[in-house]
Amino acid sequence: STSQATSDTSIGSNTNTPTAAKMLRFLHVLALVVLSSLAASPEASSETAAAFVLEGVSLPETKVVDGVTLFRNGEGVRMFSFFGMNVRIYVAGFWTTQQLQTVEEVMSCQNQKQFDFVFLRAVGQGRVKAAWEHQLDQSVTYKYDGYELDREAFINMYGPLDKGGTESVLMIGDETHCLDQGIVKGIIKGKNFQRAFLSMWFGEQAVAPELKFGLLGLARPKVMV
Numbered sequence: 001s002t003s004q005a006t007s008d009t010s011i012g013s014n015t016n017t018p019t020a021a022k023m024l025r026f027l028h029v030l031a032l033v034v035l036s037s038l039a040a041s042p043e044a045s046s047e048t049a050a051a052f053v054l055e056g057v058s059l060p061e062t063k064v065v066d067g068v069t070l071f072r073n074g075e076g077v078r079m080f081s082f083f084g085m086n087v088r089i090y091v092a093g094f095w096t097t098q099q100l101q102t103v104e105e106v107m108s109c110q111n112q113k114q115f116d117f118v119f120l121r122a123v124g125q126g127r128v129k130a131a132w133e134h135q136l137d138q139s140v141t142y143k144y145d146g147y148e149l150d151r152e153a154f155i156n157m158y159g160p161l162d163k164g165g166t167e168s169v170l171m172i173g174d175e176t177h178c179l180d181q182g183i184v185k186g187i188i189k190g191k192n193f194q195r196a197f198l199s200m201w202f203g204e205q206a207v208a209p210e211l212k213f214g215l216l217g218l219a220r221p222k223v224m225v
Contacts, residue, residue: 057091057118057164065170068112070095076214078117078207089131090119094201094215101216103202107195115169115201125160132158141203144192154178154193157185169197 052059055077063070073096079086097111123131132155140151157178158167168179176188176197206212213219 055088055091055120057120059091059093063095063114065112065114066172068097070097070112070114071099073100074213074215074217074220076208076211076219078211088120090117092117092211092215099217101218103216106198106202106216113171117167119161119163119165119167122163122165123161128158128160129155135200135207139200139203139205139207140196141205142192142196142199144196146190147192147196150188150190150193150196153186153188154197 054075059072059075061072063072073094075091075093077091078089080089081087093116095114095116096109097113098109100106100109136151136155140147154176158180161167161181165181166179168177168182170177170179171194174189174191174194176193178185178188201207201215202212210219
């Protein structure tokens with residue numbers, strides 16, 4: 001029995017123990033690598049926590065435009081009631097240089113701002129035009145001499161979209177850049193049009209109250225994948 005015990009001990013010490021020790025050392029080193037990488041990249045961790053997907057649309061925490069970092073101020077979904085059903089039209093995102101939570105802050109902010117409108121269904125040229133005409137006519141509360149010409153120019157800059165297509169409006173200085181699928185289609189000059197466009201989303205007759213509060217970051221929509 002003594003020899004048998006010695007044999008068993010010999011087998012355990014010569015084969016299993018070194019293998020287990022190597023595995024433990026490997027796991028220890030791996031844990032240190034993971035922990036050190038997390039400690040070295042706190043920004044990546046916070047961005048991942050802040051970013052989310054809404055209605056299948058990825059909304060980044062930040063955008064860099066012409067060297068300027070814009071932060072996502074708010075977001076929301078534009079819905080249209082049709083025979084008692086809520087039809088989701090697009091996801092809207094609003095990026096700014098600093099948090100803007102009141103209408104006054106938005107209207108007085110002179111820094112860069114960007115809106116993205118990601119459509120959740122394909123829309124033809126006629127529907128795109130009709131949608132912008134309806135929203136502008138129903139919700140813009142700031143008018144000025146020359147508004148009708150700017151309004152018409154704005155509407156004509158956007159074309160048909162496939163599902164997931166994006167229309168963007170970027171405000172830089174006194175210029176409003178109109179982008180269709182990331183391509184600048186034209187620029188409308190003057191602060192007046194910017195005020196008119198902003199009044200459509202944040203004015204007394206805003207496109208939709210829930211979307212207004214969402215873009216201001218006051219009523220974050222439920223995260224949906």
